[in-house]
Amino acid sequence: MVTPNISTAPPTTDDLRALVQEYWERQFRVGVQDLGLPHTREFTEEVQRLAEVWDWKWTVTCQLCDRSLNQLNLAYLGYHHWQYEPDVGTSLCQFCHDFLHGGDESDQASQQDWRAKKLGLRDFRDLAVIRLALRDREVHDFDIPEDDPAYARRLRTRYNVPLSVDRIVTLVSEVQHDNAVQEVIRDHGSSPTVPDHNIHPV
Known part of the structure; x- marks a missing residue:
């Protein structure tokens, strides 16, 4: 039985790579959350490792100034809180965070x-x-x-x-x-x- 409007072709490797990459980019923008607490430091190294393993053309980058961690000479991004209860914010480099x-x-x-x-x-x-x-x-x-x-x-x-x-x-x-x-x-x-x-x- 074929369901209408549902693709029967499996996703390509490029499609899956784009989907996973988009997910992690979004996680970094809003801060990876665990029990309501944002974490950026703990995930930066792991995601960089995955990017290399999966051959992403991507590196952890401050979304506001577009500089990579290497360019910034930083080990991880910081987290800017828009509000604290519950945590709502965005991941930025220390320099952009201080500017805000x-x-x-x-x-x-x-x-x-x-x-x-x-x-x-x-x-x-x-x-x-x-x-x-x-x-x-x-x-x-x-x-x-x-x-x-x-x-x-x-x-x-x-x-x-x-x-x-x-x-x-x-x-x-x-x-x-x-x-x-x-x-x-x-x-x-x-x-x-x-x-x-x-x-x-x-």
Whole structure:
């Protein structure tokens, strides 16, 4: 018996490789979870080993600055929390993570939260999303305007941002152009230079 609309041909090796690779790339974007806790360090080495065994043309790379662990001289990616209970976040290199938090070395979320509320924003996530968009647009070439909901959906999906598309559009296309917001971003952790992409501080 043949079921309609179901392929009878088995998947090719390339199809299976693409499927597995896509799965692990997604896991790294959102953080590999175990009992609700994100892990990146523990899985980086294993996934790199699997990539070599399975002959993937892929390496663990920060999705925000597009630099590999070798280029960054890091052993693993870090994890940026958008929220803590439950854990929601995205895997980034230490440099991009620090940039999203305004360059604060300790108590990062609290410092960002205080600055955001002082500006009339909701919390640290608002400032982090603005920083995320600035960095994302520096590194990746876009034809999509910053006020286009398609760009907000891209940020939401790629970086696992738990804010609505409308809120992201407002932050990225309006709030970031406020003078006080620009001053906070400039004074607290400007974007690091990425020579590989000819990127200079915001």
